[in-house]
Amino acid sequence: MKGLMQPGGLMISSLLTHAARHHATGEVVSRTHETTTHRHTWADVERRARQLVRVLHHLGVGESDRVGTLAWNGYRHLEVYYAAPGMGAICHTINPRLHPDDIAYIVNHAGDTVLFADVSFAPLITMIAPRIAETVKAVVMLTDAAGMPEVTLAPGMALYAYDSLMDAADDDFAWPVFDENTASALCYTSGTTGRPKGVLYSHRSTVLHAYAIALPDVLDLRATSRILPVVPMFHVNAWGIPYAAALTGAALVLPGRHLDGASMAQLLNAERVTFTCGVPTVWLGLLQHLRSSGERLHTVTRIMTGGSAAPPLLIEAFRDEYGVVVEHGWGMTELSPVGTYNAPKPAQAGLAGADAVRHMLKQGRILPGLDMKIVDGADKALPWDGVAFGDLKVRGPWVTSAYFGDEPGSALDADGWFATGDVATIDPDGFMEITDRSKDVIKSGGEWISSITLENIAVSHPDVAEAAVIAARHPKWDERPLLLVVPRAGHTVDPASVLQAYEGKIAKWWLPDEVLVVPELPHTATGKLLKTALRSRYRDHYMGAG
Ligand code: ADP
Numbered sequence: 001m002k003g004l005m006q007p008g009g010l011m012i013s014s015l016l017t018h019a020a021r022h023h024a025t026g027e028v029v030s031r032t033h034e035t036t037t038h039r040h041t042w043a044d045v046e047r048r049a050r051q052l053v054r055v056l057h058h059l060g061v062g063e064s065d066r067v068g069t070l071a072w073n074g075y076r077h078l079e080v081y082y083a084a085p086g087m088g089a090i091c092h093t094i095n096p097r098l099h100p101d102d103i104a105y106i107v108n109h110a111g112d113t114v115l116f117a118d119v120s121f122a123p124l125i126t127m128i129a130p131r132i133a134e135t136v137k138a139v140v141m142l143t144d145a146a147g148m149p150e151v152t153l154a155p156g157m158a159l160y161a162y163d164s165l166m167d168a169a170d171d172d173f174a175w176p177v178f179d180e181n182t183a184s185a186l187c188y189t190s191g192t193t194g195r196p197k198g199v200l201y202s203h204r205s206t207v208l209h210a211y212a213i214a215l216p217d218v219l220d221l222r223a224t225s226r227i228l229p230v231v232p233m234f235h236v237n238a239w240g241i242p243y244a245a246a247l248t249g250a251a252l253v254l255p256g257r258h259l260d261g262a263s264m265a266q267l268l269n270a271e272r273v274t275f276t277c278g279v280p281t282v283w284l285g286l287l288q289h290l291r292s293s294g295e296r297l298h299t300v301t302r303i304m305t306g307g308s309a310a311p312p313l314l315i316e317a318f319r320d321e322y323g324v325v326v327e328h329g330w331g332m333t334e335l336s337p338v339g340t341y342n343a344p345k346p347a348q349a350g351l352a353g354a355d356a357v358r359h360m361l362k363q364g365r366i367l368p369g370l371d372m373k374i375v376d377g378a379d380k381a382l383p384w385d386g387v388a389f390g391d392l393k394v395r396g397p398w399v400t401s402a403y404f405g406d407e408p409g410s411a412l413d414a415d416g417w418f419a420t421g422d423v424a425t426i427d428p429d430g431f432m433e434i435t436d437r438s439k440d441v442i443k444s445g446g447e448w449i450s451s452i453t454l455e456n457i458a459v460s461h462p463d464v465a466e467a468a469v470i471a472a473r474h475p476k477w478d479e480r481p482l483l484l485v486v487p488r489a490g491h492t493v494d495p496a497s498v499l500q501a502y503e504g505k506i507a508k509w510w511l512p513d514e515v516l517v518v519p520e521l522p523h524t525a526t527g528k529l530l531k532t533a534l535r536s537r538y539r540d541h542y543m544g545a546g
Helices: 012-022 042-058 074-086 101-111 119-134 162-167 203-214 234-249 261-270 282-293 312-322 351-362 451-459 495-500 529-539
Strands: 026-032 037-041 066-070 088-093 112-117 136-139 157-161 183-188 198-202 226-229 252-256 276-277 301-306 325-331 337-342 370-375 390-395 416-428 432-437 442-444 447-448 464-473 478-487 514-517
Touching: 012 042, 012 074, 012 203, 012 234, 026 042, 026 074, 037 042, 037 416, 042 074, 042 162, 066 074, 066 119, 074 088, 074 112, 074 183, 074 203, 074 252, 088 203, 101 112, 101 119, 101 198, 101 252, 112 119, 119 136, 136 162, 157 162, 183 203, 183 234, 183 261, 198 203, 203 234, 203 337, 226 234, 226 282, 234 325, 261 282, 276 337, 276 514, 282 301, 282 312, 312 325, 312 351, 325 351, 432 451, 442 464, 447 451, 478 529
Parallel strands: 026 252, 066 088, 066 112, 088 183, 112 136, 136 157, 226 252, 226 276, 276 301, 301 325, 442 478, 478 514
Antiparallel strands: 026 037, 183 198, 325 337, 370 390, 390 416, 416 432, 442 447, 464 478
16 A cells, blocks of 8 residues: 655756755855855845756757766756756766866767856867867856957857856746656766766655755754855765755855865864765865964854764864864765765763774764675675775665666675775674775785774874875785885975874784885875875785785
């Protein structure tokens, strides 16, 4: 027997119409490329998104067509976020930090017909135009006519100024209701190995994810929140915040392209931001700026960090010096992206001092709606004892089942689980902790060593700015850890003293065999350590050893 409740799909447009109707004056503030501050309300965003649908129609965009964006976090980008899926098309966010070859590949693979781009990407568009001309018919620069940059396109491609198109369009459009499983957005993973792969979200997955991340034990969003996503809208949907802010009526502050410590501190204070989300690198930059300038954060009470492991220093320094709580979450493009969040259960609520920091290094509990498990090499489930570590698998309605262009279900194992490529422990209270990427874990004499644990200890050394541990091949042990460290500005690193920092903290056989001091480490387009490059350079470092 079926229930007798009203039908009606989970539509992304319903998040926006809710915000417009019930939080009409809720603010959407953007720092633009002109470095002015632009103010809209949720009512403006909804009306202009309808206007943009009319523009998309005019440009020939139809249902299921892919609309590419190369843009920073700003109000025009937000309008594309809602207009494209709202009319049944797909918003394809492109990471501009990728290599131009990868960007051209992604645009062609996605089959984008229109590209919306911020003015700072004009040279990039000019460079790749001949390579994307077969699919892209129109390029819309996110500016007014006066701000149009120099762009050279290939024959057959038309160039427009966003504001001119919007000025000429009416808003005579009603948001349609259609199958909630319809594709809504597309995002490619950076592809640290191999070509980037597309994750194709649906209205249903997006709305469910928005509800889940708004929960008190996750981002805890409410109508009085003022949230600033530093995490880019061009990658992993800015962790779903553009949708969850509309759902809750929270004010949304979009920072544009200047994400250095000084710009961040200024914007956080000027816009009375209460909560902000981003990767550790941004927070380390902010911390450095606050310490050197003596500035304070006046309204921020919480900072969420994710995307890579949270350095203990970050949690400690913000708490002890600025009274700001740093919270830790984990996710990936394939998970829309949030999978776990570290919020206390009763047993952890009273933790203080170093214990609280140690606990916050864990990536957290699975969001309700998803499930997770850790398995050994034979796919056998491992115990949740906080010690055993194995491959982390997840499943749930906002986890991908296949990559764009592949057969449905092809990214899953026989039981429907998605292998994250991360290696983790889970403690008896259900807190997951990443110990490695499966391709980065060091397999020494048949046992596993966590590279992240070793890196965390290395960066706690006062002379070390950044550290990477890789598996180097070893004639006797198969693989052994090799530690590479970058000295802090003005410091020199004594390898012996770094190795001393490990004493009492790890099993003896985990100790890196050698410490190499290097001027810098390579990073991916999303700011993570590029271990593939380090491995190809240093893989045979120990092969002469006995
Ligand atoms: P990429 O940056 O490679 O394009 P993602 O942003 O999807 O792709 O990266 C997801 C990966 O980032 C995860 O599988 C995990 O390895 C890493 N990651 C994300 N959050 C954390 C975290 N809090 N701690 C450690 N690793 C993390």
